[in-house]
Amino acid sequence: MNAEKKNYCLAIPEIGLGTFGSDRVSAEDVAGAVDGAVRAGYRMIDCAACYGNEAEIGEVLEKILKEGVVKREELFVASKVWNDMHRYVRKALTKTLTDLRLDYVDLYFIHWPFPNYHPPGCSVDERNPDSRPFSVEEFMDTYRQLEELYEEGLIRAIGVSNMTIPKFELTLPLMKVAPYACELELHPCFQQEELLAYVKAHGMVPVAYMPMGSPRRPDRDICEGDAVDLAEPALLKIAKDRGATPAEIALRWAKNRGTVPIPFSVHHYQENLDAMKLPALTDEEMAQMASLECGSRLVKGQVFLWEGAEDWRDLWDEDGTIAG
Numbered sequence: 001m002n003a004e005k006k007n008y009c010l011a012i013p014e015i016g017l018g019t020f021g022s023d024r025v026s027a028e029d030v031a032g033a034v035d036g037a038v039r040a041g042y043r044m045i046d047c048a049a050c051y052g053n054e055a056e057i058g059e060v061l062e063k064i065l066k067e068g069v070v071k072r073e074e075l076f077v078a079s080k081v082w083n084d085m086h087r088y089v090r091k092a093l094t095k096t097l098t099d100l101r102l103d104y105v106d107l108y109f110i111h112w113p114f115p116n117y118h119p120p121g122c123s124v125d126e127r128n129p130d131s132r133p134f135s136v137e138e139f140m141d142t143y144r145q146l147e148e149l150y151e152e153g154l155i156r157a158i159g160v161s162n163m164t165i166p167k168f169e170l171t172l173p174l175m176k177v178a179p180y181a182c183e184l185e186l187h188p189c190f191q192q193e194e195l196l197a198y199v200k201a202h203g204m205v206p207v208a209y210m211p212m213g214s215p216r217r218p219d220r221d222i223c224e225g226d227a228v229d230l231a232e233p234a235l236l237k238i239a240k241d242r243g244a245t246p247a248e249i250a251l252r253w254a255k256n257r258g259t260v261p262i263p264f265s266v267h268h269y270q271e272n273l274d275a276m277k278l279p280a281l282t283d284e285e286m287a288q289m290a291s292l293e294c295g296s297r298l299v300k301g302q303v304f305l306w307e308g309a310e311d312w313r314d315l316w317d318e319d320g321t322i323a324g
Helices: 027-040 054-067 089-100 136-151 165-174 193-201 233-242 246-256 269-277 283-290
Strands: 044-046 076-081 107-110 158-161 181-185 205-209
Touching: 027 044, 027 054, 027 269, 054 089, 076 089, 076 158, 089 136, 107 136, 107 181, 136 158, 136 165, 165 193, 181 193, 193 205, 233 246, 233 283, 246 269, 246 283
Parallel strands: 044 076, 076 107, 107 158, 158 181, 181 205
Antiparallel strands: none
C-alpha cells in the first residue's frame, strides 16, 4: 500500500454499540439505548446517516457530554456517508455533525463502495434505475473527499465498508491516507477468513457488523436457508459449559479473532459489554466455532443491483473478479 500511515487521536474500543434498528426500532428507542450504553461503559457508538436516527442520538450525546458522564475525547463516534451522497461528502458530513451535535467524528466510513441507492424500509425487489457496477474512478472520487475532510480534522480516521479483496487491490494503491478500519459482516456462520486476514495484513481494524447473526435484521435480508447462528449446537454447548449466553460467546469469539464487534440491542447492551470480560475461548473452543462456517451471508445487498447484474453475488466478487 502506498498510502501514508498516520497517528489517530483515539484507539478504537474493543466493542461498540450499533445503531441500526433494522427498520424495527424507533429512532427514540435507539437513542435511549445509546444513553444507557454510554452510562454502562460503552465508548464507541457506530452511527450512519441512512439509519435515520442521528438527530435523536445527537440529543443524547449532547446531554451526556454536558452532564460529564464522559468527555468528548473519551468517546469514539463513527458515522458513514450514504450512497446517494458520494459526490457530496462534505455536505453529508456537515449534516451528520449537525445532527450528532459534534465538531468532528472519530471515524467516517464509505458505507458501500458504489453510489447505488435505496430508500429506508424498501422491499428486497426495489431497484434504483441509476444503479451501476463498481467504478474505481467513482470510488476514489469519494475517497479523496474523505481525505480532504481528514486533513481538515473534521474526521479523525477514514473507514471503508462492504469491500472485497478485488476492490481493495484496485483502490489501496491509489489512496493517500490509509483506511483505519474496514466494516464487514462477520459472525460464526459467516467468518470471511480470507477477507479478514487481508484487512488485518493491510493495517485496517476489522469492525464486525451482525456479530451474532442479527436475527432481527430487516425482512428484505431474511432468506430461506439463512443460518441461525445463536441456535447452532456447537455454540450452544460452549455457552452451556461456560454458564454464558450464546450471544456472549459469539461476541467473545469476535474478540478472540481480533475484531471489534458492534452489536445493536435496546435491552441487552450491558450483557454484550460484559462479554468482553469473559475468559478467552480455548483453542478447542475456537476450533468448534470455526466448524460453524457455512458461508451464510445475511446482508446480500439485492437492492443495490444494477441492470444486467445476474444476482446479489455480483456485488461481492466471489470469483475474484469485479462484475460489470
